[in-house]
Amino acid sequence: MNNDPPTKTSIVTGGTAGIGLACAEHLLASGHRVAVFGTQMARVEKARADLSHKFGTEKVIAEAVDLRERDALTAFFDHVERTWSSPDVLVCNAGLSPKHEGKRLKFDAIPLAEWNDVLAVNLTGTLLCCQRVAPLMARKTFGRIILIGSIASRAVPRVAGASYVASKAALAGMTKSLVNEYASCAVTINLIAPGNIATEMMAQPDSALYQAAIARIPAGRIGRPEDIAAMVAFLSSDQAEFINGAIIDINGGEFLPL
Template identity: 55%
Template structure:
């Protein structure tokens, strides 16, 4: 059984709903102080209320931050440092996957604005958050970074658009680069790649897309946010210290790179 991570400071981006909120709960249960942020203020307020109700409110911070705005990212991490100190754990979960009524934008119709918007959140925002926490991790010679990828970045994309798939696939190269530079500093960087998970982004469980997904998933069901959070939580633990540069696929067997 994984021992609690007492008193560590964790940041979860996109931590106000879905996988991110489940991850925040997992880390709070492990004893961490957890700061979450999201772009939608209504989700931020709801997450702050729920987490503060279920855990010690002194161990919870929730803020509205736009990952496409570097100044907001910098201000968030400075506020957190002033309040608690420098984070030892970073979970980069925030992401965007534009879809219309008929699904993702067809490739030839993707505008430069849409392409840049997706990469600015899913990839550049991740880079900026890592830049913010790594100096403190190097000082302590300890750090845990977990990036939330996607089956769309691992296998043939079935539902996701091109920009989303490209941004998630890019996390593998990004992770290798950080591992090569920071592994000797006691810092691990890993990717968790979820399959089809029952979240707001996935839409109603009984939608045509989700029914089709369940039909091809060997487990015969969609995953739950808590199952992704459990994998993320383990990778932040002391027991996972020798797991570095890994991609952990959590998809019910839909993609099995054996």
């Protein structure tokens, strides 16, 4: 008789690079099966190859999906559920943060199309994913939903534009609403707000912006994707069942919500 706990199924949006890829690796290392998606096929294929090599092809699904394409998103979730099971863990990491020549646009210069595009990915895409998985998690009385926000919505934004800041701030409200509806079903919903993390959204290391960021961080360094992924793995575990509705700041001390 096998008394081992069943393998958890996890989905990571924007999981083919940066924070999302690190989250996928940490969840796989914790014994999960992990499905990831992104919009760039080259990154999808590389993530699939690298994760499969480390953890086994039977534990990895990687596909090209755009959160703005609802039918493609639905097909992805259907494929994961047919192949493995309905998700036990959802990590909503995918996000857009537009820059123009490396800088944000002034508030009164943001085109409506850009505003709508950012919210379609960062906010509405998260909504669609949560709508798909939360009822299924409630039915089996287990679930972990982790939303990836940003320090930009917690402190005065220094680099991010208003569309990105607004979309990430709105995730806190979504977290509250989800907790209100699903906490009694053993589904936890938490939000992680990363500070400056060494991903493609960050300025180049030799830039003045990068050096200024380091100067603001008491820890004396820029964060790593693994700093976020370690918390994601913990919040996904059975040990985190009493952590619900939290906003967890991971920024090396740059922002202190005291």
